[in-house]
Every structure is written in structure tokens, then in C-alpha cells.
Amino acid sequence: MIDALPEKGVASDQILAELRELRGADLPTHGGRLFAYVYDPALEGLDDLTRAAHAGSAHVNGLDPTAFPSLLAMENALVGAAAKLLGGTPETVGSVTSGGTESLILAVKAARDAYPAISEPRLVIPATAHAAFAKAAHYLRVALDVVPVEGLRADPRAMAAAITPDTVLVAASAPSYAHGVVDPVAEIAAIAAERGVRFHVDACFGGWILPYLRRLGADLPDFDLSVPGVTSISVDLHKYAYAPKGVSILLHRDQALRLPQYFAYADWPGYPMINPGIASTRSGGPIAAAFATLRGIGDAGYLELARKTRESVAVLAAAVTATDGVRLYAPAETSVVCLAADTAAVTETVASDTAASDTADTASASASGGVDLFVLADELAARGWHTQLQMAYAGLPPTIHLTVTAAVHATAPAFAADLADAVAATRAKGPVELPPLPPLTPETITPALIASLAEGLGLRGGDFTRMAAVNSVLNAAPPALREALLTGFLSLLQRP
Incomplete structure (x- = not known):
């Protein structure tokens, strides 16, 4: 762990190198392969403009x-x-x-x-x-x-x-x-x-x-x-x-x-x-950066970015429709492509506190007869496509959410081939198998239990590349238990 308060100040070049190394572990914010969290217009020079604008007003x-x-x-x-x-x-x-x-x-x-x-x-x-x-x-x-x-x-x-x-x-x-x-x-x-x-x-x-x-x-x-x-x-x-x-x-x-x-x-x-x-x-930095962004892109620029986004949505939606094993879950009418497994089987949210063995059975049932979306998300990530999972809720099945931006215009055609390949790999692997787990209720969630669960589900050393087991447990849990598990896990991560 880096010491944020060293005895003596560190040279600027070293600090910037350390920051670059830390950022190397992050998901890509540019390039049209991350479908959540960030919004990329793929406009040359925009980052330089906004950085300069932000710096000029950061202390205002x-x-x-x-x-x-x-x-x-x-x-x-x-x-x-x-x-x-x-x-x-x-x-x-x-x-x-x-x-x-x-x-x-x-x-x-x-x-x-x-x-x-x-x-x-x-x-x-x-x-x-x-x-x-x-x-x-x-x-x-x-x-x-x-x-x-x-x-x-x-x-x-x-x-x-x-x-x-x-x-x-x-x-x-x-x-x-x-x-x-x-x-x-x-x-x-x-x-x-x-x-x-x-x-x-x-x-x-x-x-x-x-x-x-x-x-x-x-x-x-x-x-x-x-x-x-x-x-x-x-x-x-x-x-x-x-x-x-x-x-x-x-x-x-x-x-x-x-x-x-x-x-x-x-x-x-x-x-x-x-x-x-x-x-x-x-801070005035974000406001100045936003002001520079709107001025730099302009109304005509936003119309063109919307056109690229709309065309990208159409390509991605067509890819989902053409891929056996998945389906569009919602009409792709704005900037979102939302897909689900095309089986009739839908995981029902557990209505009451349940033992972990029941949780595991329910999670595995979500993929019976079709594609396990949680394995699919891992397979897409392995191919460089980072999506956002949405858990089952009140009779709605789990889904994969794709926030589509203008940057996806250049990458959408490649996603179609990789989606079909990822679905095939998902079917070959079958549904995720969970290890034996103790009975879980919101009241039983403690820091020690969370640490044990993280170890048992493969979350070692901050490796979040394979999350199917974790997401399967979360999907099968009722909302209150899901909240307790996530709170405990985030608390586990956020400590020196």
C-alpha cells in the first residue's frame, strides 16, 4: 500500500508514475468497450480541453x-x-x-x-x-x-x-x-x-x-x-x-x-x-470542464454523437437478436441495450431468509435450460467487453445492461462476433457451481463472515475478473440480504 503521507515529500515525476500505475488496474474509460459508469464521445482533443478548463478553476x-x-x-x-x-x-x-x-x-x-x-x-x-x-x-x-x-x-x-x-x-x-x-x-x-x-x-x-x-x-x-x-x-x-x-x-x-x-x-x-x-x-473545476465541453461540442456536435449512438444501439440490438441463447429484454429505443437469457426459466427472488444451500440451488436454477448470464458477463469481460449485471427483481429476470455511447460506433460490429463466441463458451461451461455456504440472513452478516465468503467465492487479492459465483449468490438473495452482503463487502474493501 502506498503511503499517502510520507515523512518527506516525493518528487512530482514519481507521484505521477505511481498514479499511472494505479490507473493501470482500472477498466478502460475510452475505447467503446465499457458499457457502464463512463461516457465516451471519442472526440479528439476533448480531454485536453476539459483538463485545462478544470485546472484553471479547480481552486475556485x-x-x-x-x-x-x-x-x-x-x-x-x-x-x-x-x-x-x-x-x-x-x-x-x-x-x-x-x-x-x-x-x-x-x-x-x-x-x-x-x-x-x-x-x-x-x-x-x-x-x-x-x-x-x-x-x-x-x-x-x-x-x-x-x-x-x-x-x-x-x-x-x-x-x-x-x-x-x-x-x-x-x-x-x-x-x-x-x-x-x-x-x-x-x-x-x-x-x-x-x-x-x-x-x-x-x-x-x-x-x-x-x-x-x-x-x-x-x-x-x-x-x-x-x-x-x-x-x-x-x-x-x-x-x-x-x-x-x-x-x-x-x-x-x-x-x-x-x-x-x-x-x-x-x-x-x-x-x-x-x-x-x-x-x-x-470546486469550480467540474463546472468549468462542463462549460468547456458544451462550448466545444455544440448543438450540431451533439446531434452527430446521438446519431452514432443510435446506429450503435441498432447494431448491438441486432447482434443480441441474432444470437441464440439471449434476447432483448426491453425495446432498444433510447441508448440502452438490455438483454436476458432466452429461456422461460426465471430466477425468483427468494421471499424470505434462506439457508445458503437453498440459495445455491436457486442460483443454479436460474441457468437451467439456457445461458447463465453471470457466466456470460465473465466471458464477455474476458474478451474485453465490460457490462453491468442487473439482478432478478419482483418477477423480473436478471439482465445484462449496456449503456451505449458514441464511442461504441467503432466497436459495435466486433461485439456481435464476440457475443456469439461468449454465449457458446458460457453454454460449454454450464451454470456456476457455488461452494457450501453457511445460512445467510441480514442479521448474520459480520465482517468475519464477509471475509470468509469473499475467500470462498474466489475474491482473493482484489481480483474481480471472475464474478459469476458472487453475482449468483447476490441474485438469489432477497433485497435485504443482498444489501447486507454488498455493504459488508464494500466495507471489507474500503480499509487501509
Whole structure:
């Protein structure tokens, strides 16, 4: 382990060499072979531009915009660009945040604080809404009403039935992260407006690309502030605006709707604190980098990047359709390709705490008669394709999620051949076999047990290249146990 605080300072060249060595273990952020976490436009010179912009404002502090008006000007420009793209009006206002999770937390905070007379506020979301809503509800002590979906999209009737006098916010996705489908925003917005409840559209994931896909002819529903009843919308610039992490925008229809978002406190002997977001001190680096990205790419550039993404999605979707053993699980209508095993057998989420032997049986059953997706993900990774697994949930099967970016335009044809080869190798290997495991419940998860499980499942020395066994256990576990296992494992990793 590198000593971050040596007795004497280390030479710059050595430090940079150490950082390069550390980065060598990471997944590739460029090259169109990583289908999650990063967004690559494959534009020459963009990295140099954003690094320079970031460095120039890295030490600027967003805590006080009157001290650093350059940052205020850039933030207002970014908000204005997002409002222009997402159906805003001259009355539209917004804030720059650190990412989609903060944008959603602030949207919930603004709604909660707008109804101070409601002692037990509630948030209504479809089951496919991003997990950040659950995080917001947990942090802000807002009750969460999760509504089952119909065909992977929010069900307006079910959403309407879930609204109560204590509901302060209703939300939907454009598109949902897991499957890349757009909820019926206009219908739900009309219901929320009729009931006098705020309605937020989570467009963090794809909000910057949807308008361009529509301009290219994609048949997508209205979803933004142009829809009556939509009171706020969020979009991440570090996703399909291709800015470095982490910058997101939260837009409100007008200033009155935004005011409860702020935190202000003057009842102490120090400076009066007023914050639009969760953080007080904010580096200007990410904001300047985002500003440079939008200026450098421009509207025509984003349209071209959307065209490349759309064509890449079509190639990948066709490859899945043509490969025996897997199938498209959701319509590839935005920037996501979501695939599942084509067997009728679906692993059901265990309804109660279960012994590990039962867990192993259930996990193996998920692949009976077909392709084990967890082995397939490992086989794709071995061929240089890094995907994101999604576990079984409420009758939905496990799936593999591909976030498609413009960089995939150059690599998509190669993926088709490798997918067929990986599926063949997966079938040859058969479903993953788990070692004997002790009975597992959330209450039994301890640091010692997690360390033993990690050893037994092959997670030695930080080698995460073969994860099928781990993912099979997680897939078979009920959500509460899954959460406990993941929390314990992350805690195991995050220690000196």
C-alpha cells in the first residue's frame, strides 16, 4: 500500500508514475468497450480541453458566487443550456449539482419543504425509478411508495392510486436506467397536476440525448418541461453531454418552486450560510470542464454523437437478436441495450431468509435450460467487453445492461462476433457451481463472515475478473440480504 503521507515529500515525476500505475488496474474509460459508469464521445482533443478548463478553476470555490463571479456565470450558462434543451421558458431556473443523486435528493428536499404542514411526507415512484430516490427518501425521512410497473413502464393508474394527501412528490423516468424506456410522463404529470402535487422527471441518465434522438426521428413521448404538470427535471452533464464527472443540472419551472431547495442558516456567530445544494464548498473545476465541453461540442456536435449512438444501439440490438441463447429484454429505443437469457426459466427472488444451500440451488436454477448470464458477463469481460449485471427483481429476470455511447460506433460490429463466441463458451461451461455456504440472513452478516465468503467465492487479492459465483449468490438473495452482503463487502474493501 502506498503511503499517502510520507515523512518527506516525493518528487512530482514519481507521484505521477505511481498514479499511472494505479490507473493501470482500472477498466478502460475510452475505447467503446465499457458499457457502464463512463461516457465516451471519442472526440479528439476533448480531454485536453476539459483538463485545462478544470485546472484553471479547480481552486475556485462555489460557496460564495459574489467572490467568484466567473463560476456564477458558468453555472447560469449551463442551466440556460439545459433549460433550452429541455423545454424551459424564461421563468425556468436551476442549479448545478455534483451528480444525479444530488439532483434527485434536492428535488425531494424542495418538495418536502414546500409542504411544511405535512408531518409524514410521502414520495411516489415507479418500481423502475432510480435507487437514488430511495436514498433521498432515506436521508430526508420521506416515506417511499414504490408502485409496480406495467411492461417496464410506470402505470399511470397505479401511480394515481398511490397518491395520498401526504404525497409531496411524484416522479417518473426519461428514460429508466435499468431498461432505457421512457415512462408516460404526460399522463402522470396530468394526474399530479390535478391532485396538486409536484411532479419530477428524472432525466439524469438520458435527458441530454433524448431531444437529439427525437430530432433524428426516434418515436419518443414528450417528457420535459414543455409538458404541463412537470414541475422539475434533472439531467446529468457527465453522461450524454460527455462532460467530466461530476456535474448535473436540476431545473425547476420557476423560482417559487426552487426556493425550498435552498438551505439557509444565520443563527450563529459565523458567516450566514446559504446553499443551493448539499455541499457548501464546491470546486469550480467540474463546472468549468462542463462549460468547456458544451462550448466545444455544440448543438450540431451533439446531434452527430446521438446519431452514432443510435446506429450503435441498432447494431448491438441486432447482434443480441441474432444470437441464440439471449434476447432483448426491453425495446432498444433510447441508448440502452438490455438483454436476458432466452429461456422461460426465471430466477425468483427468494421471499424470505434462506439457508445458503437453498440459495445455491436457486442460483443454479436460474441457468437451467439456457445461458447463465453471470457466466456470460465473465466471458464477455474476458474478451474485453465490460457490462453491468442487473439482478432478478419482483418477477423480473436478471439482465445484462449496456449503456451505449458514441464511442461504441467503432466497436459495435466486433461485439456481435464476440457475443456469439461468449454465449457458446458460457453454454460449454454450464451454470456456476457455488461452494457450501453457511445460512445467510441480514442479521448474520459480520465482517468475519464477509471475509470468509469473499475467500470462498474466489475474491482473493482484489481480483474481480471472475464474478459469476458472487453475482449468483447476490441474485438469489432477497433485497435485504443482498444489501447486507454488498455493504459488508464494500466495507471489507474500503480499509487501509
